[in-house]
Amino acid sequence: MALIVQKYGGTSVGTVERIKNAAKRISETVNEGNRVVVVVSAMGKSTDQLVNLANEITEQPSKREMDMLLTTGEQVSISLLTMALQQLGYEAVSLTGWQAGIQTEDCFGNARITAIHTERIQEALRLNKIVVVAGFQGVTAGGEIATLGRGGSDTTAVALAAALKAEKCEIFTDVKGVYTTDPRVVSHARKLEAISYDEMLEMANLGAGVLHPRAVEFAKNYHVTLEVRSSLEKESGTIVEEEPTMEQNLIVKGLAFKSNITKVTVSGMPNRLTTLADVFTLLASNGINVDIIIQEANGETVNISFSISSDVLDDALQVLESNRSRLAFEAIYHQQELAKVSIVGSGMISNPGVAAQMFDVLANSGVMIEMVSTSEIKISTVVAQDKMTTAIEGLHEAFKLDLREPIAQ
Amino acid sequence: MALIVQKYGGTSVGTVERIKNAAKRISETVNEGNRVVVVVSAMGKSTDQLVNLANEITEQPSKREMDMLLTTGEQVSISLLTMALQQLGYEAVSLTGWQAGIQTEDCFGNARITAIHTERIQEALRLNKIVVVAGFQGVTAGGEIATLGRGGSDTTAVALAAALKAEKCEIFTDVKGVYTTDPRVVSHARKLEAISYDEMLEMANLGAGVLHPRAVEFAKNYHVTLEVRSSLEKESGTIVEEEPTMEQNLIVKGLAFKSNITKVTVSGMPNRLTTLADVFTLLASNGINVDIIIQEANGETVNISFSISSDVLDDALQVLESNRSRLAFEAIYHQQELAKVSIVGSGMISNPGVAAQMFDVLANSGVMIEMVSTSEIKISTVVAQDKMTTAIEGLHEAFKLDLREPIAQ
Structure with a gap:
């Protein structure tokens, strides 16, 4: 029993x-x-x-x-x-x-x-x-x-x-389970039969709202097998477990995305040991959450770019300006109307060509990449908001997310 | 403090x-x-x-x-x-x-x-x-x-x-406190400054809904001084305590009443030791609450009358009829459209003439009394429903409930 x-x-x-x-x-x-x-x-x-x-x-x-x-x-x-x-x-x-x-x-x-x-x-x-x-x-x-x-x-x-x-x-x-991406955006998005904790965590953190990241973490730590399923329909949902027994050959498991992103660049700061810490401690202590961070050093000076939710842009600019003399930057630029598009899959770890393939797909779809961030099982790109759907559809097709791969492959 | x-x-x-x-x-x-x-x-x-x-x-x-x-x-x-x-x-x-x-x-x-x-x-x-x-x-x-x-x-x-x-x-x-009777029925009903636990208990049990009897009992047992007062107005309310320091000379403190009462009479039963118990155990075990009970023995036979809420009359008649042979009664009569009118006051204990005065007041107001029940601090009468207001107004005036008695009297 x-x-x-x-x-x-x-x-x-x-x-x-x-x-x-x-x-x-x-x-x-x-x-x-x-x-x-x-x-x-x-x-x-x-x-x-x-x-x-x-x-x-x-x-x-x-x-x-x-x-x-x-x-x-x-x-x-x-x-x-x-x-x-x-x-x-x-x-x-x-x-x-x-x-x-x-x-x-x-x-x-x-x-x-x-x-x-x-x-x-x-x-x-x-x-x-x-x-x-x-x-x-x-x-x-x-x-x-x-x-x-x-x-x-x-x-x-x-x-x-x-x-x-x-x-x-x-x-x-x-919803019926965890999908390769949001079915409201990509009509041929497919329900996954299984997904690993880490993949689910990345999906959840990236905004796929079926499961809270804290719950997934807990499940991972205590080896609890999860099943996400519909309360209205009888069919089975998506299993979340350590080593998914099905679909393990899929390199990319899902696609997540987030709108309303702004990229801020602080340029010409002195290249000190504490520069990064100074900027992001300042932002954090003012309650501004930063997502992707890119640092670009040019000998004595450094440029720092980061992405934030567009809602907090005014706050971020004000905090930075009012600390201009201490941070000693030359200028601040920002670019609004951006979106983040990410691919997730634990198969990436052993497939180093995935990032290149992603960039290639986006280039062929005419999507310019503004920022890139990678983890072991996730690659995120920031692109123009009006190219988001093009990017998602291109990636969904290129990584064959609408097809179930044969297990034996 | x-x-x-x-x-x-x-x-x-x-x-x-x-x-x-x-x-x-x-x-x-x-x-x-x-x-x-x-x-x-x-x-x-x-x-x-x-x-x-x-x-x-x-x-x-x-x-x-x-x-x-x-x-x-x-x-x-x-x-x-x-x-x-x-x-x-x-x-x-x-x-x-x-x-x-x-x-x-x-x-x-x-x-x-x-x-x-x-x-x-x-x-x-x-x-x-x-x-x-x-x-x-x-x-x-x-x-x-x-x-x-x-x-x-x-x-x-x-x-x-x-x-x-x-x-x-x-x-x-x-409401502003405890009244001599319901101000919606008697316009010159007066808010009492103080009342004893027992008087409050009788008033509460008789349907004056400001305080639950269980709470009054608790207060009496643990000597808790209560004050019933309005949440909307500043003035002080009615104190409930063991020995009211004010108005102690009022013999009758309040007037309670209840409509929708029926009197049932079961006549001609054999006058056995267990007759009363038989009738009321039967009614209780069928969930029928009985209020006033009167027994009238005529040598070998006995008549029992009791008052109930008119809502349960059908149930009561059915239960009694279906036990006719066991109870061995001759007939059942009932009288609907009755009301109960009670006077309450701890001063009655030492004033034996109060009941007589009450009956006199009712007689002078043309109100026929159907049933009577007394306790140490309460006298209840059952009268015709259409005489209820006449009875209340007559009693309220006769016992001077609309006047505050001087304390020194």
Whole structure:
């Protein structure tokens, strides 16, 4: 009898009908002879409604009280889903974060799980109950209710799967799985059967929003097999595991992209040991997140280019200008209307020609590359916004992402 | 520096504006040099909305899951009220039932408080914080979330006041205090300055809905001074305490009434030892609540009359008829369209003429009395529904309830 952890996101429990549907899905897994622990998010837009209420009271609610407020959302979901399971004739019990023994560090709004005391869940499983746990929340050592921050319910599910040594952690969502790229942009984007943790991490960090990076990291560290699948359709989804048993011969596994990027170049700074640190410490301490960084030294002077979200351009320029004398730069240039396009795949490590092939494809598609950044399993390029779709389609075709490679190849 | 417990009901925190208003009231009490513990109900209609959600899922939600669901309502209120206090510049902290150490017996939907572990509240008070506690909820020894049932937030407030040895427990509500009778029926009904626990208990049990009887009982047992007052107006309300220091010379303190009553008479039963027990055990085991009971024995046979809510008349008749042979009665009569009118006052104990005066007043007002029931501090009469208002007005005037008696009298 296998133990399976299932996670249902906000849209999957967004209405009474969907809650009943989720209950049916869970009951099917039980009927197949499995024990099931379910992790649930808050219903659809309910978290937003609570945030709005708080904002009507104060512009700056304390983090502790926000956590107190927001965790009610998941508490509503677990009780309703448990009622739906009981209505179908199954024994089920709901548990809040503190009841489920989910211990977090001592902070609010973005706490990390430090331990899970599984006794209470184990006891309920022994009594053949379906256990429904509130996602996104835990309790500090001091007995404070804390939320896990963004993507928190995914993390709850993976952490529970690890602590309970579950066979699999199924993440139910409103898409069918992990795609080679966004199907809304590339119509022949294909659902992957399997992907490695590292590939999934790169995809997630690059903006493919099906799984939160923190949850993937957790799964990787604790060897939890994930499956991303649809809560509305029966077909199997995408398996995320250490060594994908299928499709391992695909060099490039997926394509991610992000719009609204600006490239900033600070030129003519003295080439000191601390120059890089000076610039990026300054930006970080002002809350400006930098993505790609390129340094180009010309003997005594150095030019530094970096990419940022266009939203923070004004802030970045102002911070740099007001430190002009200390940084001693000659000029600042910036280029807006850019996008980042990345290819991801662990097969790249042993295929050094991939970057060249990518650049070749983009050149042949008439796409000029403004910046490049590489990791072991990812190559990112920054291109003009109006060339983004051309770049994605060219790469999707060139790397044969719409075809399933035969396993034996 | 006095410690005051304040309780704000659902209408007092029904909107963001009212929450801000409650925060202002609390801050005024703090500014007067008091430490304050606040108990809050769920916002206005939010509990009803949650109940509706549950009913969309299942007709018979389990009590445990209902408690899990409903307790989110107070958790939302405490966080929002705490934010509002912080916005006014006050240090405040919200606590759920389990965080506040409110221990209940091991049942759901209607649990009683068994103990309060006040360490966490005391610690917050030591740090000069306003403590905002979720009403209506506690935690069982097994770590289950349980609600206290109807009037639960009143009980939470009184129990906390007792455990913390507070100087006073103020119940803020949408009326100005306890009235001699319902001001919507008798326009010259008067707000009482003080009333004893027993009088309040009788008034509450008789349907004067400002305070739940369970909370009054708790206050009486632990000698907690209560004040019922308006959350919208500044004036002082009605003090409930052991020996009211004011108005002690009023023999009759208040007038309560209830419509929709039916009198049922079961006649000609054999006068056995077990006859009364037989009839009322049968009714109770079928969920039929009986109020006034009158037994009239005629040698070998006995007639029993009782009053019930008209809603359960059909059930009562059916249960009795289907046990006709066992009960061996001759006939059943019933009389609908009745109402109960009661006078309450601890001064009656030493004034034996009060009942006679009441009957006299009713007779002079042309009101026929169908049934009578008396306790030490209460006399109830059942009269025709269409004479109810006449009865109330006559009694209100005869017992001078609209006049404040001079204390020295």
